[in-house]
Amino acid sequence: MFKQTFVILAHDSKSSASKIIPPVKLAYKNMLKDPSVKYQPFIRPTMKERAWPDKTIKKAPRWLSTDLRDGNQSLPDPMNIEQKKEYFHKLVNIGFKEIEVSFPSASQTDFDFTRYAVENAPEDVTIQCLVQSRDHLIKRTVESLTGAKRASIHTYLATSDMFRSIVFDMSKEEAIKKAVEATKLVRKLTKDDPKQQGTRWSYQFSPECFSDTPVEFAVEICEAVKEAWEPTVENPIVFNLPATVEVAMPNIYADQIEYFSNHISEREKVCISTHTHNDRGCGVAATELGLLAGADRVEGCIFGNGERTGNVDLVTVALNMYTQGVSPNLDFSDIKSLIEVVERCNKIPVAARAPYGGDLVVCAFSGSHQDAIKKGFALQEKRRAAGDNFWKIPYLPLDPKDIGRDYEAVIRVNSQSGKGGAAWVILRALGLDLPRNMQIEFSNIVQEHADSLGKELQSEEITGLFKNVYNHNNEVSSYISLLDYDVKKVDTERRILTGQVEIAGQVVSIEGTGNGPISSLVDALSNLLNVKIGVANYAEHSIGSGSTTRAASYVHLTYRRDSNNEKSYQWGVGISEDVSDASIKAILSTVNNIIHSTEISLPSVLESKHAGTA
Template sequence: MSDQTTPTAVAKTAKITPKNAAFDFRKYRPFAFAPSLPDRTWPSKTIEKSPIWASVDLRDGNQALIDPMTIEQKMRFFKTLVEVGFKEIEIGFPSAAQVEFDFTRKLIEENHVPDDVTLQVLVQAREHLIARTFESLKGVKRAVVHVYNSTSRVQREKVYAKNKDEIKEIAITGAKLLKEYAAKYPETDWVFQYSPESFSQTETEYAVEVCDAVCDVWQPQQGQEVIFNLPATVEASMPNVFADQVEYFCRNLPQREHVIISLHTHNDRGCAVAAAELGVLAGADRIEGTLLGNGERTGNMDIMVMAMNLFSQGIDPELDFSNMSEIVQVVSECNNLPLHPRHPYVGELVFTAFSGSHQDAIKKSLDYNENNQTETDNVWDVAYLPIDPAHIGRSYQDVVRINSQSGKGGVAYILQRNYGFNLPRWMQIDFSRVVQKQAEAVARELQNDEILQTFEDTYLQQGKFELLDYNVSNKGGEVYFSGQVQMNNDTIDIDGTGNGPLSSFIDGLAQHTGKSLHIINYAEHAINPHHNSGNGIDDDTNSDNKTNANAAAYIQLNVDGEVYSGIGTCSSTVSAMLKGALSAFAQALSVAAA
């Protein structure tokens, strides 16, 4: 055997060092608290109904603000949460600050709490704080008192310097105190909630042990309502690992059938919504979070996003976000935090496509749906749009916006949606080149009125080229055109023959100018009356061929071997096609002159 070390062996035994000592990945270790769950069942499940939602905006969200909310802001936020449909709302930490206590009293004493809404408050497992908490809730019809203590290894060892038994005893003591103080206020329907804080970084079997000890105190099997809330106080693992922790907990808690399992995920790894969704698959009944995801560090689980995810899958989220713009305004103003333009579902740009291929697909999907409507097929199915923006109070105004990256479909969509021009494909290609050059020249997004102006300048206002008057007649199977056209301040008589008004007009133009003219493509459509204002459409009183709505005609003309496109609009379809041909011809002369 050779003593020479192979390259593979060297690679396996070489010491790996970071390229930058200040960015040293060796300080970190793989997640250490994943339970062994080889027979996990959650991957094969689907979410079929909405979980119980609990908003913690007024507590967890509030504590993460640079400037915590005033009582007035909290009241405005609370009313919005009620209007959205939340039935459980954590309103604060009454024992932590006077403003929190006063807000709790204000809600109760002034009857701001609907009968179907349950208040929730947070408190540490310490007697004087628990006593103050129950005092704040005096007279409430129903309330959740949420007690917690941290159970994670790092907190046990480095923060509290206590062993597992001592930490469990804190939880047991807190549970006993809740039961004791609740008995002093028998007029209230009390729900007890316990959180092993930092559940995600706690040995899962130990979390089960602590919660089972709390069950021994509260006796949920005897009728006491109990919630166990499992927080990913710090998101430290992939969502699938968190789901394993939740399923392990649900399987192994002896009183599982008598309690509600709640989740409270944070967004340190950017996966809070995913972790909550997988946690529901793993057996959780309830979700705590905030609207738009405000919370400590990178934020809490965004209830709006998770609810809209369900909505987009045809599941009733049991929360109403149809007035999304107003909800976002309240949340942003009360939190004094801006909303990212790409925030899922609600950001300014989330339903906006700049990419040409995206715009084209959106336009074609919407056109297909409009042209193939049936009474039984009302399912939303549009490329690049996961939901109908109208369902959350958004219009189609900003679905497509135009910059230098945009393509023919986007430009066509703008003209069709706003101004009634349904450009055929060959015209889309022609005009998109014009728009792209303009966008590149100004180096920014183009506004709709700028696109319309460019459209009119290119096709509808061809300088001094104008169809003045004409007459079309049939003789011996041929169509005769006779009329006048203004070209560069000269009035020119045009006479021609053909098999229709357009071909006879083209024949007359060819005879007068000596150019070779051939029609390549032609299309026309009526324009709805509500699109007529301010879009360059005019009337023509010289023809008997009028329509009830204005018409647009698109002409692609071969002039001496080169292809040019033109558009004409008029209340007469014949006049529109003639103007379209003149528009294309005027472009040809303009290019030749340049």
């Protein structure tokens, strides 16, 4: 037993202060201080040398989905026939060529669905069924598959010392005899039966608990099964080597696979399949290392459903290959619809942080992450224009669009987000690439707003906040509008702008000087409002391309009522097909926002100017 002391800070809501609670001593009564007295490390196979560490995955394996069998039997509420049908067709659409559909001898529901799969499977899809090594169950299983274009019988027998002694009280010799007898019966009822010649019959044998079986015995029993089946190079026998219980690190599973691959005879007539479970959380790693070690096929479930901690997640294994430039030969272009089917039929949600499939795995809330992603996308466009099409975006190993997700979900904004997050949303929603200073200012506004609400802000909320704060294109406040203007050159550095504006239904003449149209208009509005206004920053960029191109202008103005007042700042934005018009809209957007947020009195402005009726 060992103890640990914690000092806990508690918040006092009445006094808005924290107080220290006296130390609490917690005693761990169940976990052992020395677990070696109860648990021992797994004894790995003896390997004088191993080749798998130097290999890479260069091609996709054969895939088998066992969602409808192994995955279904793990559900508290198994799928009904209609749900299995929907799931089956989704698997076919994704591209699975081997599907384990049921345990047909276990129930009438499974038998009936097997018949549906047989009658509706494409000609290049193999329907596989699992069966225990018992004569009457094998006969029932063969009956369910009769008439299929391609069918596979999958038998299994526990081979680990623990299962043979504790569960079955069976010697190694008895286990081999039973496995061979089952194989011979399957052969007699399938490929040796003249009435079954219309079907391409395949056979799969699993030394169950292979991960905990002495590898020498796994090879021995599989040799006996292979001899009884007599496979060919064209139609190899499948030896499924399952980590029924994940009992060791993935590298040990790879050693077991490589040992088996090197010691089984007639390797060209054998397909080695992995079937990893996730007891230690290493199912994907074990599968990938198993492929390096010589495995030819992968069994698993979509998003990793399965008994206990689940089977290997086939989506993760496949898309891991995809991000390394290897086609998995499975199509996850519309991962959203796949998630909908899986969640509806399994009645189990896909975890928000599940690789590739989770709602949050392509989302960044952290300010530093958001800034890196935003910069990555900007540089990606430049690289593409230069002919470099390789994907290089920080924090995003996969382009979300490849699996049917849009970029709107890549960056999501809460009180922890930085300037890049809010700026990204505005860029995606409005096409506006905000100047850096404007990004910083707006991100602070967004953070304060999110913090006050205590929640994540949706894109629509951020966009609406931006439009309100910066009087986007004069859509919120429009006290003054420019009716007409003319700019004349006085000398090389000075321009005079004359024009008319409309204020509260009246037309007022304006005049101002500057070194260009922008400064001249700002000076004219300063004179009109009796407020000292200056240009602190200006930026512009194009939105879109071709005939739909528009200009976006940003103006950062300073203003103060008189020389004693502290200088204030205000951003505004204008958008138009014409660059000059966009600049004018940005200035008016800013000035109208200044009027809206200060005590400038428009009636007093009108009284001091020569005005006519509009």
